[in-house]
Amino acid sequence: MLELKHIQKAFGDKHVLKDVSLTVKKGQVVVILGPSGSGKTTLLRTINFLDGADSGEIVLDQDHYDVTRIAKRDVLAIRKRTAFVFQRYNLFQNKTALENVIEGLVTARKVPKVEAITRGKAALAKVGLADRVDFYPSQLSGGQQQRVGIARAIVIKPDVILFDEPTSALDPELIDDVLDVMRDLVDDEMTMVVVTHEMSFARDVASQVVFMAEGNVVEKGTPAQIFEHPQEARTKQFLARILRD
């Protein structure tokens, strides 16, 4: 489904991704863990070309893309097949929840407005916001805004959704609403790459857990392998610290 091969990325002389390879199979949930600054956000952003990687290859289904000489047209094609859920929601403040959700259908994919509205409302209903369709982001709680963000992602039927710490900006009591929606997507066999610090979520739903540090993948495996029998010292340290909190 999605494969990253030898992705490298530097900002100036700071090597943020040193050589990252990753395989995500269809319907899998890959959870990425790692300390702050390890390059998790950057990795997700290079998949969606919000940041272009310096070298490496991205494979989406049968399509191979060399990031160093990718055409604009291919970037657009990849973006249309992937979706991004942002840490800070990044909703369009000028638009209602429904308008936020259908923008990608109407403008980018030329879906007829009537069909887009039907699909948009269905997506909002799926995330539990059927009664908030006409609300503006400023009228919604953080948890509701993030669920609009998820609706905006699922409505385009992407091959894979990239989540960048979707709950870390939320008040604790709002986190579960969002995680429940995400578990729901897991049940639908949505392919997902999730950066998160929600360990119980990772343990419950991950097909694969990837531990990153300083721009490298240090260790990967099933939740049982990573959480119960971590092999690397840095993984152990990280887990000890985070599970203690």
Added chain:
Amino acid sequence: MTEQIFDVHFLLETFPKIMPYYPITMAIVGVALVFGLLIGFFCALIRIYHVRILTTIVNIYISIVRGTPLLIQLYLFYYGIPISLRLLNAKFQTNFNIDGVSPLWCVLISYSLNEGAYQTETIRGAIESVDQGEVEAAYSIGLTGAQTLRRIIIPEAVKIAIPNLGNNLLKLFKNTSLAFTVSVVDIMAEGKLIGSEGYRYFEVYIALAVIYWVSCFVISKVVDVIELRVNVAGKRIAR
């Protein structure tokens, strides 16, 4: 009859005499506003997207406009256009009619260019303060750069820019009072004429002040209403 110190009657009679020239003032404002916005929009895009050589040209243009008085810009066009045409005629045997260049044209061109420079700064500032997160969200759902500009950036930027665009407009309106210096007959020029005929300058300037003030008051109210509308659209109270 003894000479009055202050002639209210003269003051009141001045209004109907000046107002026929109001359309000229409005024309200068209208043309400079429209072209200023167009120039401003394209120059802002050039600066934001760093279109190589054009960025340099735009930067020089803006620095000249901002670094010289409007009055001098006006004179430069007033004297410069005929001289340029004469040079062209001499050099290329062309036959431009120098007398065909009316002062009004010089005013329209110089005010548009002046306005364009200030609008560039306003529009660029507004576009740059659009939340980068929203721009990235637009890209992430597959919008192209042009679609993102049209659907996300411009609507947000307009909202941000309106108060400053309003201030630019007020300044432009008041600046039209310099057009008389190159013998365009607007309300200011006609007022000066009336004043000199009746030796009643003070009354005339009061009349002019009232006209400018009322006009600016109306403009600023209209801008307020537009601003309110745009903001309400972003925060409509949901049922």
